[in-house]
Amino acid sequence: MLQSLRILLLGSLAPGLALAGPQERAPAPDAVTDTAQLAELARAIEPQVAALRGLEFKRPVAVELSTRETLQDYALRRMDEMQPREVRLAYEEMLELLGLIPADMDLEATLIELLQSQVAGFYDPADDKFYLVAGLGESFARATMAHELVHALDDQHVDLDAQMKGLIGDGDAAAAFHAVMEGGATEIQNQWMFGNLSRTEMMRMATEAGAMGEGLTDGPEILWRPLLHSYVQGGAFLKRSGGAIAAAMKQVEEADLMRAFAEPPLSTEQVLHPSKYWDADKLDRPTRVRQLPKEGSGWRVLHSDTMGELGLAILVDPKRGDRVGMNPMTAMMQPFANKGADGWDGDRMTLFAKGDARYLRFDSVWDDADEAAEFAEALGSKSASFEAALA
Numbered sequence: 001m002l003q004s005l006r007i008l009l010l011g012s013l014a015p016g017l018a019l020a021g022p023q024e025r026a027p028a029p030d031a032v033t034d035t036a037q038l039a040e041l042a043r044a045i046e047p048q049v050a051a052l053r054g055l056e057f058k059r060p061v062a063v064e065l066s067t068r069e070t071l072q073d074y075a076l077r078r079m080d081e082m083q084p085r086e087v088r089l090a091y092e093e094m095l096e097l098l099g100l101i102p103a104d105m106d107l108e109a110t111l112i113e114l115l116q117s118q119v120a121g122f123y124d125p126a127d128d129k130f131y132l133v134a135g136l137g138e139s140f141a142r143a144t145m146a147h148e149l150v151h152a153l154d155d156q157h158v159d160l161d162a163q164m165k166g167l168i169g170d171g172d173a174a175a176a177f178h179a180v181m182e183g184g185a186t187e188i189q190n191q192w193m194f195g196n197l198s199r200t201e202m203m204r205m206a207t208e209a210g211a212m213g214e215g216l217t218d219g220p221e222i223l224w225r226p227l228l229h230s231y232v233q234g235g236a237f238l239k240r241s242g243g244a245i246a247a248a249m250k251q252v253e254e255a256d257l258m259r260a261f262a263e264p265p266l267s268t269e270q271v272l273h274p275s276k277y278w279d280a281d282k283l284d285r286p287t288r289v290r291q292l293p294k295e296g297s298g299w300r301v302l303h304s305d306t307m308g309e310l311g312l313a314i315l316v317d318p319k320r321g322d323r324v325g326m327n328p329m330t331a332m333m334q335p336f337a338n339k340g341a342d343g344w345d346g347d348r349m350t351l352f353a354k355g356d357a358r359y360l361r362f363d364s365v366w367d368d369a370d371e372a373a374e375f376a377e378a379l380g381s382k383s384a385s386f387e388a389a390l391a
Contacts, residue, residue, distance in 0.1 A: 032141045038063045038132055041142055049149045052188045054254045061152040066131035068116050074124060075112050082168060090303035094351050097360050100222040118216055120144045123151040125161035139201045146192040150185035158261050172308025175226060176265040183234020187252045221320050229310060229336050237271045240278050244332040268310035269344055272337045287346030287365045304350040309341050316340035316378035340378025343371025
């Protein structure tokens with residue numbers, strides 16, 4: 001459900017796990033230190049990525065070293081481009097009413113802090129430029145660049161920015177599209193790593209990634225699980241597999257990746273259950289739910305969006321709040337679906353306001369009565385604050 005973060009940027013986390021770790025750490029002895037060096041690496045990696053992706057770059061990608069301030073400025077600008085600040089504040093109120101974040105949490109500041117501590121590099125589709133976080137060692141930097149150059153290449157052919165902006169107002173569909181982008185880029189990145197890094201470099205980076213991921217799961221699940229879903233489950237979806245472990249030894253077919261960009265999945269349900277997208281006999285498109293306040297009621301809409309199966313799975317997760325240690329293997333084993341949210345077919349959540357009063361309305365559609373009952377039971381046992389908000 002984390003629409004703000006999902007549509008925020010095309011970022012790269014550590015190779016293998018995609019976690020960059022705290023930026024306060026000391027620079028690596030072989031750190032990339034200037035833009036000229038970065039540009040030289042990019043020109044060498046571009047044709048390798050193009051060959052793996054099966055597309056050609058239309059133009060070279062601009063590159064620049066990033067600081068914490070660069071990333072913060074970019075994150076704030078992208079948030080403003082995607083949604084007005086008043087809408088983001090309403091979204092924060094919704095998460096508080098649902099009990100998904102503490103009432104005193106500054107969501108925007110927390111998101112930026114998360115990005116600053118975990119992102120290794122990012123591609124800005126608005127100016128077609130790749131930014132690398134300063135201080136990364138050369139091997140780490142090259143692997144990060146391989147990921148981001150896939151985004152740049154895809155953007156030159158399918159205009160990622162326009163597609164993401166077209167999904168504003170449907171956070172679930174945006175999350176599904178983000179899973180295609182990140183899953184595809186991670187797959188090409190992994191292929192590049194196996195072909196261009198030594199075994200010693202790979203082992204060192206896996207160890208480093210595990211150590212660096214410690215801070216990712218410190219905050220509420222709604223802040224980090226959707227992000228992880230994009231990278232881990234996105235790749236499994238493209239390989240037509242329900243889970244990352246089963247998909248580990250498979251490769252994404254080029255035709256499947258092209259189809260997923262041309263006809264993106266419409267929901268995280270399709271990403272979580274790939275047969276509901278890939279199998280014509282099991283195709284399951286979401287039901288669109290529309291909500292309006294009663295005429296003359298005086299209530300106005302502050303924010304309205306779709307949670308989707310992923311968001312509802314987090315909401316009713318019986319283990320939500322448990323401390324989760326993170327390394328490349330546990331990342332691949334993370335459960336993104338559960339019985340309480342399985343069977344989702346559509347939903348809409350809207351926050352209404354009348355003066356200082358708030359009313360949170362939620363309507364959902366399920367595959368059958370049993371699935372609806374399972375969700376209601378899971379919701380009642382997990383989130384009393386949500387029930388109170390609806391009462």
